[in-house]
Amino acid sequence: MSLASFKAASSSPPPSPIDPIKVMVVDNAVVVRGLVGRWISEETDMKLVASHRSGREAVADIAKVNPDVVILDIEMPDMDGITALPLIIQAKRDVMVLMASTLTRRNAEISLKCLSLGAADYVPKPETNAGVTTSPAFKREILDKVRALGRRRKISGRAFRAASPAGSPAAAAAPRVSSPSIAPQSVGFNDSGFKLRAMGTTIPKVLLIGSSTGGPQALTTVLKALGSFIDRVPVLITQHMPPTFTTILAEHAAKASGRPAAEGRDGEPIQAGRIYVAPGGKHMVVRKTGGTNVIHLEDGPPINFCKPAVDPLFTSAAQAWGAQTFGCVLTGMGHDGAHGAGDIVAAGGSVIAQDEATSVVWGMPGAVAQAGHACAVLPIDQIAPKIMRVFSGDRS
Structure with a gap:
């Protein structure tokens, strides 16, 4: 489809x-x-x-x-x-x-x-x-x-x-649910099959995460498991949330990971060991200034009915880091992130997605998988281990 x-x-x-x-x-x-x-x-x-x-x-x-x-x-x-x-x-x-x-x-x-x-x-x-x-x-x-x-x-x-x-x-x-090796049929799809891409050949230098419905819980799971790994890379997150909520989400991210986390500030240099959360009501993108990748906040119209939206973050990061870009799309309704995921893989980077069984709504990750942009579609508890392996050079 x-x-x-x-x-x-x-x-x-x-x-x-x-x-x-x-x-x-x-x-x-x-x-x-x-x-x-x-x-x-x-x-x-x-x-x-x-x-x-x-x-x-x-x-x-x-x-x-x-x-x-x-x-x-x-x-x-x-x-x-x-x-x-x-x-x-x-x-x-x-x-x-x-x-x-x-x-x-x-x-x-x-x-x-x-x-x-x-x-x-x-x-x-x-x-x-x-x-x-x-x-x-x-x-x-x-x-x-x-x-x-x-x-x-x-x-x-x-x-x-x-x-x-x-x-x-x-x-x-909640009942215990086992994750199937192939995701079951999702709303809006005629069949359950999708093709996985090969992982990129370049070791990534930035981790991007997009999420929506069910995202705060999923983000907590991933960031807690990543922990000290975050010292090696910057983590940029777009979660569909209004102002005030994103401020608190950043505080929760810091508590879950044990690493500094805050809403991104316009012109802020992007550094390893920090988590940057897109502030509610703004699109967070990456711009290269004087050879340094920095946060840029845009006050344009909603994209995919969302502000912040995942697509502009993914697309701008792919332009900034190229093949060293790694994206992760977690649970969420709609299709935001699918276009940006395509830009990441076109630049030589890689994208993984959460599976349907552990997603509250398999809209955003499902769109990425069905578009053929995902290198892996995994249950939430396997996302962080996969990220750490890929950033350590594992291409499988």
Whole structure:
């Protein structure tokens, strides 16, 4: 399947679905509940099965209505979202939970904490009810994420929380999944086969990582396993996130890896031993200045509906490092990164992708694999070991 066909298939709802995605909306604001509920009801492949004002009501109703996706607010009376989340997962371990919160530092911290407890993804809400009613971007993001998570839930028959820490409620609830040698059929693909490329012949000097839905958990797994290896190379990360969230993501990256991590700053020289995170609301690219590769932040329009986007980072890095570029595409909806991955391999570099079984959504890595740009498609726990072998000269 061509990339254009993949994009069309992954962005359009299926015609006349027999089994629509069942959605529960849990939000303190009656305006938000009503509006989001109406959006869901208007989609032919979705069905609103419940609408509640508190986490306690949601927990009490979860088994009865049996939703595929729960949109869960953080700030609610009686029982807030972070309290309700593990109880919802305990009551229905295969549900996909989409956290919703306004863009405050506190809510961003809570949202990322919820991801570690088993939530599949999050969506930032406009700060006012009026903003909710007038934001087409919020509506599109809600529907796109519900559709992607709901499809994943129905295809797998279970929610897979790829990187939940041992001992967390999600880890206790999630079934064990073995990764197949060939990825199973994914949404939007006519067949499951894809061709792997040979690894590049040049030892890389930079590690690029792109991710989206499920990315914070996957990034934690990879960076923790890399640890002191990062002393040898710079690591540049684009994760689809808004401002404030990326600041906290960088702090989490530093904690997971034990290495310095921060949002990239315009004009900052790129050095080994550091992790650079694309700041929310800006595209992070690489430019060569006086023979030195530096971070450059661009305030252009969204690319692939994303800002920051993976493609500009990958493409600019390929221009800067050529065959010494190594890219990794982790879990995420959509196809961002596929074009940039093609530029990396065209420059003589290499790209690997996360497999479907351990991805929350196999959109971005699936697009890279199906386009023929990947040298390997691996489960999340094999990504870091593969990276370290390749940077040590292993070409297999």
